[in-house]
Amino acid sequence: MLNVYSARHYDSDKEMYKEFEAETGIHVRFRESGAPELLETMKAEGEASPADVVISSDAGTLYRFEAAGLLQPFESETLKAAIPEHFRQEDGYWYGFARRARVIAYDPQRVSPQDVSEYADLADPRFKGEVCMRSSTNIYNLSLMGELIGRLGHDAAQAWASGVVANFARPPQGGDTTQIEAIAAGECSVALTNHYYYVRMANGSPSEQAAAAKVALSFPEQESWGTHVNVTGAGIAAHAPNRSNAEKFLEWLATPLGQSWLTKETREYPIIAGAELPEGLEALPDFRQSDFPLDDLGTYQSEAQEIYDRAGWN
Structure with missing residues (x-):
């Protein structure tokens, strides 16, 4: 079992969860709402929160979850190798998966x-x-x-x-x-x-x-x-009841298949090197991106x- 709290609202995300489930056998349940609503829900739920993974857009929003004590650090050599340092929180509280x-x-x-x-x-x-x-x-x-x-x-x-x-x-x-x-x-x-x-x-x-x-x-x-660049990112909930499955999911998001589903409908840029660009991005120019600490x-x-x-x- 894996419980995802997501501030996203795309049909392709639902397919993404199905792909992860088919590949790993881990059943995904998800709750979608605005980031402020999810944050207040998790505060109210406290240690009893069923949330395993939090997905949200913008490092500023992810910071709010982190500052509220709603995320826990996850040190992953797999994610460190796949995701450039600039796009991950230095202590592992969240990782950027699309920019x-x-x-x-x-x-x-x-x-x-x-x-x-x-x-x-x-x-x-x-x-x-x-x-x-x-x-x-x-x-x-x-x-x-x-x-x-x-x-x-x-x-x-x-x-x-x-x-x-x-x-x-x-x-x-x-x-x-x-x-x-x-x-x-x-x-x-x-x-x-x-x-x-x-x-x-x-x-x-x-x-x-x-x-x-x-x-x-x-x-x-x-x-x-x-x-100025930013991310859609995810972290493991502070009281995740299924932490091992949460770790597997985050690492899966950094695979070519996970990247494809995460960016397919949003038209964001994938994070990992060599990932296929969503339709339409090929028309945009290459550009110099800011390295300001997210x-x-x-x-x-x-x-x-x-x-x-x-x-x-x-």
Whole structure:
């Protein structure tokens, strides 16, 4: 038996569990909900929690589970060999199994690529009334701000947030897909998004493909520290009743088959070298990725939210 608590919600994940069960004979039960809900559930369950494995997106979210005492360390030579050091928590509390890039989406009819080559460009006054964003409370934005704080310092990060707010085309709303749709509709010309939202649209329904065709992506900071990257990761629950099976599952996620199922529908990048890319990723360019310590993103969350709040980024 294996009990998975997952903040993901993809049909391919259900098939992934079936593949693991067929290969190992370990029956998988899963519970899907938002990360905040899963975290509160596990807190309430305490030592009686049936959770064996926690899967969630973003190192910042995984940090929250770790900080709440809901994960336990797992030292695995198999995972250390398969997963680059940058994409795993140093003490083994979680491992990254898929990576994503936080990029700038823009209207190529109105914006030149060189005008969106850095995250700082979003705060440039030339984009006044042209920036669409989702809420500052979203973990993707909090983690990006965490890196900006770590690299630039508090004051420069605050100036960036205030400059972006001054350029808003409308109040923050929706998800990453909403921002791409807004650019396609002419409501704004630039926005932040994770790469895979664009890839899904570009390979989606006719209407989604039509919207994506009006939008281009910039992978910022190619001449400096590299584009902000993050992970979908997993760790073993603190009171896992089936720890041995949990260990087997995490190591299976780092196999070509596990990687294929984990990234198939999401269109994230696989973590392990040589894993097959999901459909659509071949159209994206190779890019320099940031090496900022992912575990540090969580430590900056409170400061990041304070900066956004002070800037008026709701």
